[in-house]
Amino acid sequence: ELSSGINAEYGGLSMDLYTHFTSPIRRYPDLIAHRQLQALLEGCQEEEGPMSFEEVSEIAEQSSAKKYASKQASDKSGELFLWLFVREQGTVYEEGVVVEIGDMSIDILVLRYGIQVRVWRDYLGEGVEFQVKQKHWAHITWPPGEGSQSKAGSVRYELLDKVTVGIKAARQLFKTSGVLPRPGSLDGTDIVSYDGVYGVEDV
Numbered sequence: 029e030l031s032s033g034i035n036a037e038y039g040g041l042s043m044d045l046y047t048h049f050t051s052p053i054r055r056y057p058d059l060i061a062h063r064q065l066q067a068l069l070e071g072c073q074e075e076e077g078p079m080s081f082e083e084v085s086e087i088a089e090q091s092s093a094k095k096y097a098s099k100q101a102s103d104k105s106g107e108l109f110l111w112l113f114v115r116e117q118g119t120v121y122e123e124g125v126v127v128e129i130g131d132m133s134i135d136i137l138v139l140r141y142g143i144q145v146r147v148w149r150d151y152l153g154e155g156v157e158f159q160v161k162q163k164h165w166a167h168i169t170w171p172p173g174e175g176s177q178s179k180a181g182s183v184r185y186e187l188l189d190k191v192t193v194g195i196k197a198a199r200q201l202f203k204t205s206g207v208l209p210r211p212g213s214l215d216g217t218d219i220v221s222y223d224g225v226y227g228v229e230d231v
Contacts, residue, residue: 145206
């Protein structure tokens with residue numbers, strides 16, 4: 029440990045002391061690190077550097093806070109754009125993977141957008157049966173309805189199953205919810221399988 033009490037060990041590289049910095053044109057913390065190192069290389073003692081330990085610590089904390097705020101703004105911007113897009117489209121059907129099964133809901137990861145939506149049992153429709161077995165699988169049964177695409181049907185959903193899920197914009201800003209289509213109701217609908225690569229149409 030340093031005299032300040034900070035542990036500077038880096039276990040991954042098996043080094044007692046470790047510091048990291050990159051080009052000073054990229055980030056302000058890198059510029060501060062370069063200034064400190066330049067001062068030491070020019071013969072200055074540690075206490076005579078351009079900035080004290082307290083000043084550097086304050087800058088580091090502020091930089092970390094700004095970086096976190098920037099990431100939050102970026103994430104919220106993406107969430108807002110998706111929410112507005114889905115609200116305009118009505119319901120967007122995409123490929124997803126079942127990641128959690130609860131007593132009252134199924135959570136599905138939408139692969140194309142990297143978001144997780146929840147399908148609530150109470151919103152599956154009138155007369156729909158929802159059975160869960162120790163949160164390992166869920167069995168949903170739809171009663172017959174009106175129209176040629178509203179026949180009775182049932183589907184068993186297990187963890188990591190690939191499914192087609194509908195994304196709907198909730199009333200609350202940024203919030204989305206999921207819907208599971210009745211078996212056969214999407215016949216003829218073009219659901220593009222997501223292969224992990226974005227095409228021109230996704231930009």
